[in-house]
Amino acid sequence: MSGAFTPMHGPTRVDPEDRRQLDESPVRLRAVLALFSGHRLRMGAVAAIIVVASLVSLAQPFLLREVIDQALPHHNTALLVKLVAGMILIAVVSGVLGVWQTWLAAVTGEHVTHELRTRVFAHLQRQSIAFYKKTRGGEIQSRLLQDVAGLQAVITTTATSIASNLTATVATAVAMIALNWRLSLISLVVLPPASLLTRQVALVRREVMERRQRTLADLHTQVDDALSINGALLAKTLGSEAQTLEQFTRTSSTLIDLDVRAQLAGRWRMAVMSIIFAAIPALLYLTAGFPGLWGDISIGTLIAFASLQTSIFRPIQGLLNTGAQWVSSMALLSRIFGYLDLPVEVAEPVHPVPVDPREVKGLVRLDHVSYRFADGTQDALRDIDLTIEPGHWLAVVGETGSGKSTLASLLVRLADPTRGTVSIDGVDLRRITSRDRSRIVGMVTQETYLAHASIEENLRRAAPGASRADLLRVLEIAQLDALIAALPQGLQTTVGARGHRFSGGERQRLAIARTLLVNPPVLILDEATSALDTETERELQTALNRLMVGRTTLTIAHRLSTIRDADEIVVLDHGRIVERGRHSELLAAGGRYAQMAR
Template sequence: MGSKKPTAAEIAQARNVSLRRIGALFTDHRRPLSVVVLTIVASSIVGMASPFLLREVIDTALPERNVQLLVWLVIGMVAVAAVTSALGVVQTWISTTIGQRVMHRLRTDVFRHLQRQSIAFFTRTRTGEVQSRITNDIGGMESVVTSTATSIASNLTTVVATAVAMAALSWQLSLVSLLVLPPSIWLTRRVASMRRAITAQRQRELADLNVIIEEGLSIGGVQLTKTMGTGPAQVERFTASSSRLIDLELRSELAGRWRMASMSIVFAAIPAVIYLAAGLPITSGSMSIGTLVAFTALQSGLFRPLMSLLNVGVTVTTSLALFARIFEYLDLPIDVDEPARPVPLKAPRGHLRFEDVTFSYAGSNAAAVAGVTLDVPAGSSLALVGETGSGKSTIAALIARLYDPTAGRVTIDGVDLRDLSLETLSSIVGVVSQETYLLHTSVRENLRHAKPEATDAEIEAAARAAQIHDVIAALPDGYDTTVGSRGHRFSGGEKQRIAIARTLLRDPRILILDEATSALDNETERAVQRAFDELARGRTTVTIAHRLSTVRNADQIAVVDHGRILENGTHDSLVDVGGRYAALAA
């Protein structure tokens, strides 16, 4: 099966990656890089002594049978090899350390930047795609980041030093050797362009493969596959993607191989041309055997780093596709960002207000919330009721600042949420939603996730308040029992009570319960509701529920329809009005 072609925008983006921006990744490592460069230069200079030592062996020590000179020349050769090897180890150690630190910085920068993205980004982006950028794309750049700079410096220094040494031995033969350089550079540029396009396709296919794995091998995905009988289709989908990867990997490895192989043949033929040139009548009497042998050794030592330089050029150009994908994520704008000058709120009371708030989701022409005005005094309770899709959860999301209003503002104690630091806001507002997410770790660590410094006594108290302590205590390892992937070892009601305990552990001033008891049976719901009633004293509570029995005692009830507030009042007053709420309560 054919692989997908890159779009014009993706190709343009890969071309526009700045080498200066890539180089900026190494700016914090100038000193160790300087040491690496000095080590490379020293190694290249020392290594250039070998051909001259060889010439002396052939032209002087052996013909004259000068054993003492021969011994010193051999010792010199061994010393040169030992010094260059030692310098090579030092160079590799420092350059690899630098490369790994740059890789670490890229990974953490991308992860940190994605953590700051709004919920809107994650709703429109496949999870497997995000994972692929952090693992496959950054992992694919490892060889470039860890060894490219030193490889360029090492090979370039070697080429320059070798060229100087060759000219010193014979400038005529040097000209013959360098005739192959222009076609080599031209071929390399062609090969690099081919591989860059293929690399972009390969990384997109890897991302698709990650998505298939995420969707097909997660707990929810496996359950869906087994209940729907779509296992064979999933395997076929995975197989097709993997087959496309085989094709792309082969194309990437073989791209330009015949062209580069042709250059290798030419390079191998150069020594024969040198021997021919040395044997011509016009030059045969002007060159010793030792000079010819030394020059041939230098020539072979020139083309090896020269080919490495050309291959590095191919690798760097190819990696531009990877850098483009990483920089694309790093350049994503932050929709919900930290304020430039956060307003401190040291003793929040929890007075919540909506002031003519309107909000629309990206790409939607219709407002999800339209002209909402609400006033929830500190310590009081608000219930949001209405049909599914009426905008209740969106209103709750605006309180937690998962989104920012398109117009109007939401305030806590008179301060616009956009003027509070995200850390301050998260300490004030706690959310228990209808979709419970548990980490794949112990129950204790799941609870402590909300408050890392919490003691075991505090954790147990929160679990008791959420009516889940007895269930946890009965587990094989109690609070140290691993919950399993996404908490699937627990029932829906148990997961929600753990989530409730996790939120209560933070003791937020404003508590949002978005269908928080929807997965509980009637008896458990009554027990948890009693705990909520006790804990809600002195705390502002916003409750979203379909079952009106859970909200009839709220201080105010707002009926939401298509993002607007149709009615607002107490249970009794709304029933007396005989409007939408009365119809729902009937």
């Protein structure tokens, strides 16, 4: 009775990258156990089911021996019916236990990964903008989605397979010895080399599959680069479609070769193993022919033992892979915990000051503020001392890299000052919750981001409860009412990927409308009109001037023509205030501002 032999797949050796990851960021056992703290009952039930299922299934060979040795030779139909009923019952019980175990493991795995995924997502949301500037978006997605999904597979598959393989190996070995300890000696000789040979096959296949996965990843990258809206636009403007197609074709051809090699990998070794496993029952039958050497062996015992001999191979092979599987799963956890262990540079206040946005007057104060980037050697802002009275308009100008946008980012608390304080109405921004702050300070930047959704959905991200009249009002202020009215779907028009359905100026005006919907008492415009043509900018600036009445406004300006009427203009140079005053005063002074104006 040879049985069917299926080679084992999956990781069978420690990936050097996994080992390197664990060396750099070891995983604390306490942190791993904490993931399952709310699921101990389910995990205990899974372990109990595995043990019971293994023990129940081992009764099958003993029943088979009785059928062959007792019921059939003696035509004992009553006994035969009982034995057959027992076999069917064992199959039913094993099946039910298997489904129950799979369900419990899947539910546990899904809950653990859901909780972990949510924790990582929430923690990353609390990170400062500096984190996103130095981290690739693809890496964040990979850890949050692929690594967590891989961990789910570890919980539902690897962990349970280790437990079931260990239980099955021990129980099967005990059953084999109970059937005939002499025949068990053959297993000690044959199974170890057969298991190692299977391991070598898996190693060969893994090497090929790793190369295939890398090539497939390259193929995905090429598709994303070439067929995304930005990639397609670049290819068409550069005329590089033929070059891109040639690269894609070459990578696809490599994938064909690797697929074929993956199918053929280890075939000769597998053929040798097939011979070995076909020879095992033959050796058992041969030993049965020498009763003087091995003792008297019944046919039922022989067949039952051959069945166990075949079934013990798979759990042994599974246990051989345990080490690599463990390192692989710990490497996944190391990468995930690497994000969870990141310090929150801009944390929510422990004891926030309650602030009603409707009561905020808009007094903005920067008290001797300095700021240095984490990887910087000098301050991006140095000793900035500014006060913007409620309802006043302050404009900040300077050359590129002078610190203008950094100053604006401190007012919306994208970062905290290294020294000094930023306050609104005398309350330090670090003591105001992010929710209250977002309703107090509105900001429009020169880089506009719109989600791939309708115009209305993009606007409502700022104010979910806004009425349709509110939406139309801010669109009118932003000079977009006529454009939206002319669209067949109106507010339900999809803006497209990153808003590419509209021009750069239209996208920027949508972002302005979105901020105005909040109606914040403090408004920050970080070169908000930089993408507009002169005529549109003049129209929008007129509307903004009306809107800024009674509202504290900080404008980061590139075009000096847009800030001529500001209450005060501040000139920054290398993070310092070098000039301040009104437009006419600064021109008369003949300093840096006058040079910029010329």
